[in-house]
Amino acid sequence: MAKSVLVVGGGPAGLSAARALGRLGIKTILVEKTGTLGGNPIQNHYHTLIPRKLKPSQVLGPYIKDVESDPNITVKLNTELEACEGEPGNYRVRLSNRVRLSNGETHEVGAIVVATGFQHFDPRRKGELGYGIFPDVITNLELERMFSQEGKLYRPSNGQLPKRVAFVFCVGSRDRQLGVTNVHCCRYGCALSGLQGSEIREHYPDVDVFCYYMDVRTYGTWEYPFYWAPQEKYGVRYVRGRIAEITYSPADGRLRVKHEDTIVQRPSEVPMDLVVLVLGMEPAEGTKKVAKILGLAQDPDSQFLIPSEESGSNIVSNKPGIFIAGACKGPIDIESSLSEGEAAAAEAAAFIGAKVTV
Numbered sequence: 558m559a560k561s562v563l564v565v566g567g568g569p570a571g572l573s574a575a576r577a578l579g580r581l582g583i584k585t586i587l588v589e590k591t592g593t594l595g596g597n598p599i600q601n602h603y604h605t606l607i608p609r610k611l612k613p614s615q616v617l618g619p620y621i622k623d624v625e626s627d628p629n630i631t632v633k634l635n636t637e638l639e640a641c642e643g644e645p646g647n648y649r650v651r652l653s654n655r656v657r658l659s660n661g662e663t664h665e666v667g668a669i670v671v672a673t674g675f676q677h678f679d680p681r682r683k684g685e686l687g688y689g690i691f692p693d694v695i696t697n698l699e700l701e702r703m704f705s706q707e708g709k710l711y712r713p714s715n716g717q718l719p720k721r722v723a724f725v726f727c728v729g730s731r732d733r734q735l736g737v738t739n740v741h742c743c744r745y746g747c748a749l750s751g752l753q754g755s756e757i758r759e760h761y762p763d764v765d766v767f768c769y770y771m772d773v774r775t776y777g778t779w780e781y782p783f784y785w786a787p788q789e790k791y792g793v794r795y796v797r798g799r800i801a802e803i804t805y806s807p808a809d810g811r812l813r814v815k816h817e818d819t820i821v822q823r824p825s826e827v828p829m830d831l832v833v834l835v836l837g838m839e840p841a842e843g844t845k846k847v848a849k850i851l852g853l854a855q856d857p858d859s860q861f862l863i864p865s866e867e868s869g870s871n872i873v874s875n876k877p878g879i880f881i882a883g884a885c886k887g888p889i890d891i892e893s894s895l896s897e898g899e900a901a902a903a904e905a906a907a908f909i910g911a912k913v914t915v
């Protein structure tokens with residue numbers, strides 16, 4: 558049996574899987590299709606992470622450093638899995654480098670960890686929300702970049718500080734109009750919006766912040782810091798209702814948020830200066846591609862990867878010797894992705910029968 562392990566995807570889940578395998582003394586190849594390790598939080602410049610309010614570099618930097626310096630781990634950036642042959646324990650994988658345009662290199666590996674993650678919902682698919690039409694309708698991802706790269710809050714249309722900011726929850730999530738692919742909850746959106754709204758109120762106390770929600774889902778211990786504290790400490794206002802449409806009024810140069818308030822049961826139209834769309838999570842294109850190459854089972858609705866029905870484990874795939882971790886299986890937070898990476902590493906090590914000392 559080949560004794561090395563291939564990890565596909567260099568985000569939180571893949572990094573932690575590779576780091577754990579390297580620490581166990583197992584030769585590991587980590588392939589990442591972009592030129593950067595760290596996955597979505599680093600590639601998309603997230604600002605402050607829930608729940609511990611740390612920067613992505615604080616959480617993921619130590620993993621990247623360990624992976625890059627471990628002699629047991631070979632990191633291949635700009636690289637993708639192209640093909641896989643052989644049998645469990647003796648997989649022959651072909652990798653191709655997207656920059657060097659090589660014909661590919663082949664490696665023998667005993668097991669594979671898939672950690673290819675998610676991609677953000679494209680809000681242009683919800684035309685009524687005005688994204689891509691009105692410059693002051695932005696995504697929460699763009700707000701993160703505004704904070705992390707430019708260090709200030711402004712209206713893209715004129716560079717001025719907004720007086721009123723609206724967060725629109727569940728864009729591309731829990732949405733039956735989009736079909737069964739997008740009915741799942743993103744899990745992070747309510748909590749992150751609570752944090753972003755609080756940050757806005759803390760730094761710009763004159764800016765009013767409104768959160769438009771269907772219902773607020775701040776899981777577990779996130780309830781106080783990211784739901785109650787935004788309201789009680791920072792004065793973020795929560796409005797229940799589904800947004801019907803976002804329009805623009807040339808008369809005052811402001812947006813109009815039209816919605817049905819489901820508590821008082823009447824329609825309303827509120828002027829806003831900046832609208833932030835809270836994006837859902839979908840399986841990454843890379844996840845779908847790898848699923849095809851490796852023959853991994855996908856949920857028929859969401860298309861995320863699903864574990865084997867027989868094993869009882871959340872990490873074991875339907876293919877022996879192939880393990881799945883992190884957001885390639887559905888919305889999940891970073892801490893859980895890191896833990897799943899370690900669990901997948903343990904499964905892979907056991908599968909190849911590695912004799913390890915810890």
Ligand SMILES: Cc1cc2nc3c(=O)[nH]c(=O)nc-3n(C[C@H](O)[C@H](O)[C@H](O)COP(=O)(O)OP(=O)(O)OC[C@H]3O[C@@H](n4cnc5c(N)ncnc54)[C@H](O)[C@@H]3O)c2cc1C
Pocket residue numbers: 565566567568569570571588589590591593594595596597598603605606607608636637638672673674675676677697698745749836837838841842843844846847882883884885889890891892894
């Ligand atoms: C806007 C937003 C903010 C968020 N903020 C937080 C937060 O504050 N706190 C929190 O806990 N969670 C947050 N999350 C969730 C968090 O992003 C995920 O938990 C985390 O990124 C999942 O890690 P992952 O490694 O599974 O996937 P990803 O981060 O998606 O990483 C997957 C990696 O695999 C690579 N890849 C994909 N396909 C291939 C392929 N075929 N071959 C090689 N490489 C491939 C990708 O390029 C990427 O680097 C947020 C999510 C969103 C959408």
Ligand code: SF4
Pocket residue numbers: 726727728730731741742743744745746747748772773774835
């Ligand atoms: S976490 Fe909140 S914003 Fe995200 S889908 Fe669930 S309810 Fe909507």
